[in-house]
Amino acid sequence: MRWEPNARGRLEQAALELYSERGFEQTTVAEIAKRAGLTERTFFRHFADKREVLFPGASPLEEFFVSTLAGTPESAAPIDAMATVLEAVAALFQDRRELSRRRQAVIAANAELQERELVKLASLSAALADTLRLRGVTEPAASLTAEAGVAVFKIAFERWISESNTRDFCRLIRESLDELKAVAAGK
Amino acid sequence: MRWEPNARGRLEQAALELYSERGFEQTTVAEIAKRAGLTERTFFRHFADKREVLFPGASPLEEFFVSTLAGTPESAAPIDAMATVLEAVAALFQDRRELSRRRQAVIAANAELQERELVKLASLSAALADTLRLRGVTEPAASLTAEAGVAVFKIAFERWISESNTRDFCRLIRESLDELKAVAAGK
DNA sequence: CAGCCGATGTCAGTTCCTGTCATCAACCTA
DNA sequence: TAGGTTGATGACAGGAACTGACATCGGCTG
Numbered sequence: 206m207r208w209e210p211n212a213r214g215r216l217e218q219a220a221l222e223l224y225s226e227r228g229f230e231q232t233t234v235a236e237i238a239k240r241a242g243l244t245e246r247t248f249f250r251h252f253a254d255k256r257e258v259l260f261p262g263a264s265p266l267e268e269f270f271v272s273t274l275a276g277t278p279e280s281a282a283p284i285d286a287m288a289t290v291l292e293a294v295a296a297l298f299q300d301r302r303e304l305s306r307r308r309q310a311v312i313a314a315n316a317e318l319q320e321r322e323l324v325k326l327a328s329l330s331a332a333l334a335d336t337l338r339l340r341g342v343t344e345p346a347a348s349l350t351a352e353a354g355v356a357v358f359k360i361a362f363e364r365w366i367s368e369s370n371t372r373d374f375c376r377l378i379r380e381s382l383d384e385l386k387a388v389a390a391g392k
Numbered sequence: 393m394r395w396e397p398n399a400r401g402r403l404e405q406a407a408l409e410l411y412s413e414r415g416f417e418q419t420t421v422a423e424i425a426k427r428a429g430l431t432e433r434t435f436f437r438h439f440a441d442k443r444e445v446l447f448p449g450a451s452p453l454e455e456f457f458v459s460t461l462a463g464t465p466e467s468a469a470p471i472d473a474m475a476t477v478l479e480a481v482a483a484l485f486q487d488r489r490e491l492s493r494r495r496q497a498v499i500a501a502n503a504e505l506q507e508r509e510l511v512k513l514a515s516l517s518a519a520l521a522d523t524l525r526l527r528g529v530t531e532p533a534a535s536l537t538a539e540a541g542v543a544v545f546k547i548a549f550e551r552w553i554s555e556s557n558t559r560d561f562c563r564l565i566r567e568s569l570d571e572l573k574a575v576a577a578g579k
Numbered sequence: 580c581a582g583c584c585g586a587t588g589t590c591a592g593t594t595c596c597t598g599t600c601a602t603c604a605a606c607c608t609a
Numbered sequence: 610t611a612g613g614t615t616g617a618t619g620a621c622a623g624g625a626a627c628t629g630a631c632a633t634c635g636g637c638t639g
Contacts, residue, residue, distance in 0.1 A: 212586080233625065247587055249627065282578040316511075323510040324503075345547050349572045352543035360532050360539070385536045389576035391469040399617080420594065434618055436596060581639090588633070595626075602619070608612090 213251045215241040220258040225307065229255075229315040256321045259311065267329050270294060274336045283342050287333075287354040288382055294358070295374040302371060309366055330355045357381045400438045402428040407445040412494065416442075416502040443508040446498065454516050457481060461523045470529050474520075474541040475569055481545070482561040489558060496553050517542045544568045 209215070219240035223232040234255055238248045252258045273293045277286040298305060312318040333351035342350065361377040396402070406427035410419040421442055425435045439445045460480045464473040485492060499505040520538035529537065548564040 234627090235625085244588060245626090246589080246628090250587080253627095255626070284575050284578050319514075320507050320511050323514055324507050327506075327510055345551065345568050345571050346575050348547050349543060349568065350575050352547070353540060353572065353575065356536060356539035356543065360535050364532065381532050381536065384532050385540065386576045388471050388533050388537050388540065389573045391471050421596085422594085431619055432595090433597090433620080437618080440596095442595070583638080584636085586634085586636105589631085591629090593626105593628080595624105597624080598622090600620090603617085605615085605617105607614075609610100 209242065212241065212243055212247065216243065216248055216251055217258055217261075221308070221311065224259070224311045229311065229318060256318055259308070259318065260321060260325055264325065264328075266294075267325075267332055269297065270329060271332050271336050274333060275339075279340050283337055283346060283350040284353070284386075286337075286340075287350055288379075290333075291354060291358055291361075291378045291382070292375050295361070295378045298362075298365075299374055302365070302374075305362075306366055326355055326359065353385060357385055396429065399428070399430055399434065403430065403435055403438055404445055408495070408498065411446070411498045416498065416505060443505055446495065446505060447508060447512055451512065451515075453481075454512075454519055456484065457516060458519050458523050461520060462526075466527050470524055470533060470537040471540070471573075473524075473527075474537055475566075477520075478541060478545055478548075478565045478569070479562050482548070482565045485549075485552075486561055489552070489561075492549075493553055513542055513546065540572060544572055 216237060220232075220237045223237055223240065234248050235245045237258070238245045241248075248258075252262075270290060273290045274286060277289050281289070312322055330348075330351045333354060334348045337347035337350055338344070357378065361374070361381040364381075365372065365374045365377050403424060407419075407424045410424055410427065421435050422432045424445070425432045428435075435445075439449075457477060460477045461473060464476050468476070499509055517535075517538045520541060521535045524534040524537055525531070544565065548561070548568040551568075552559065552561045552564050
């Protein structure tokens, strides 16, 4: 299969399958490569390490977050701009609940993968803070708004994934954000 | 030095020195063990992996956060209880600025170490949310309060460490928290 | 067709980390 | 005091993650 197209995609799929079937630690990179019809060395040319294969490179999600935020009117208060962004992103996820769930199950089952996910969220937070700063928001308001936005997203996402009955993700986002506002106001 | 006391402490000190001198990746576990007068195998009996040596085991910091929060009057609003906790913790750090700075410099220089620190902060956030729940705070308010508290701490800590002139850490905490409240209120 | 180029293979090597068993000092206990 | 037990450490072998160097293959360009 050396010259079949989409080597990277084959590796991603093989990895997700194997991690699901027998767990992250019980899977070797050599096995992933073999299932994709490639060699271990080639795996490491496409992904920096064994975990990265689960996190799409040059994250399109982060890009979407940032560009949506950048497209928001500058007159809006930072927290309102963030609210707009979160709802837009939630809409993206809306019809991929099962896929999100499977991926999240693999990540939840392994500490190293959770570690990597935290890095991705931190990177997202930093990118959002940068974007806010470009729009004239000063520190520490920019970083705090970004952190708060990511926290709201994370918590709403967990609830959306974990609840047995499907609820509207946008609605969960709005509820969580309102809750944050209430908490901050000392309620 | 096989039977000298405090093997764990010697390993921690040797690691911090070597990581500072030549960097985390350029230091092997065998070198750390050798400087501490022990063997590589013994290092891994004391620390789960090469990074963990920088993060005190059974984190006393997390313990302090939690017990301080638990000691706060239940009548207080969650955000106010969190404010009390953050200021108490800040007081702990107050006289260790240089040590904090050196440690943070090592961590900032390496992605794997930042990754591990994020895990510690996530663990802290989870512990705080648990404690709030025990005090009757419902979800998602508990998790949001915890995340917000950790975010405020993180951002105030960065400012405290990075500014050339020493400012009062407690004061930075209060300012950051006020800023968060302002942001959440849509200012 | 010749030659270059990017993706892949092959191989050797380092380092992280683990399992297993031997060793040693300290401490009971009779 | 002798002997056994215990907990920490050493010694060794080995798996798996990752890297560097160089060879190979197919496609593309002139």
